[in-house]
Amino acid sequence: MxxxxxxxxxxxxxxxxxxxxxxxxxxxxxxxxxxxxxxxxxxxxxxxxxxxxxxxxxxxxxxxxxxxxxxxxxxxxxGPSVSVRAVLEPDPGTAATAGAGLTAVITVLLPVLAGTAAVIFLLVGYLLKALSRPPAFADSLLAVGWFFAAVTAIGLMAAAVGLLITALRNSSTQLPAETPTSGELPxxxxxxxxxxxxxxxxxxxxxxxxxxxxxxxxxxxxxxxxxxxKHLPKIGYSRPDFSSPDEGATAGHRPSFTSPDFTSPDFGGPDHRPE
Structure with a gap:
């Protein structure tokens, strides 16, 4: 076939x-x-x-x-070698990226924590100053509160500058990422x-x-x-040639069968015996 x-x-x-x-x-x-x-x-x-x-x-x-x-x-x-190499040989910029991420977290958390401390110390200090006999440490609480307020202001400015620098860096690295050979094949x-x-x-x-x-x-x-x-060569399976029994029989002599001759036995009386 x-x-x-x-x-x-x-x-x-x-x-x-x-x-x-x-x-x-x-x-x-x-x-x-x-x-x-x-x-x-x-x-x-x-x-x-x-x-x-x-x-x-x-x-x-x-x-x-x-x-x-x-x-x-x-x-x-x-191939799998690419992923294995990426695990065994990390990108040198990974450490820098991790450091930049830690700096961003600190830059964001510092104004929040400093602002919260400033509100607490200033609120408590002014409440103590409102008493008829304010305690001596009320002025210290106010000084600490204004210190944390100044830290909050500096932290907000640093966060704004960091966000601006990050946006500029991402915009500069985004252009080459959008211009690779889209539509071109290796x-x-x-x-x-x-x-x-x-x-x-x-x-x-x-x-x-x-x-x-x-x-x-x-x-x-x-x-x-x-x-x-019909204009194309035949594609698919070629059918094997099978010949029917009648075709083979016509080519040669058919076998002939003759029925056997059966003769019934002759039965007679005791005086009549078969010949």
Missing amino acids: HMNSAPHLLNEDRADFERILNDVLRKAHDRPDLAAVGERLNSEQLRTMALYATAPIAAAAAAEYEHYTKVREEARSP DEVARAREAWRHALLERGILPYLRAALADPGADPAASGPAASL
Whole structure:
């Protein structure tokens, strides 16, 4: 049993197939082998027939397509060595980032804590000063409260400056992150894709279109699967030849059967014995 396997195009690659097909049909009159487009079969009929025969046409470039999808998958999924290296060899900027994060936390917490202490000491100090006989440490509480108020003001200014510097740093590093090659493929993937597209064009689409135009029995009105697949070599499983018992019997002599002759025994009296 012989089998020819037709590759199943992924959805993301069907756009390339249709793009190549449309480009060929659009420039058909520039190619001598496709100059007959429009005489018996127009571009739309040929396009519909070719789309029905996508799998058989793609089978002509099966090797290139398999290589292309393999290389693309390898490029999309990085190897485990990358993650292991990232764990064993951390980025030198990690320590600096951690230090910057600790500084940011201190810068944010310092005004909050100092402001809370200032409110408490000032409130208690002024309440004690409102008594008829204020204690001697009321002035000390007020001094501590104003000290924490000054620390709060300095901390707020430092936090504002830190936020401004962080925003400027992020804006400067964000531009290169947005401009990487979006839409560009790695060199190996791009070469594999170009090889597949070239093989699909030269060994799949063009031979199919030439065969469809050269077939005088092609019905322009029947641009369905049956009309499209007959221009391509048969792809699938070949049916083994089985012969029925009647065919073998006609080739030779049929065996003949004869029924055995049964004779009934002769029964008689004691005086009559069988001969």
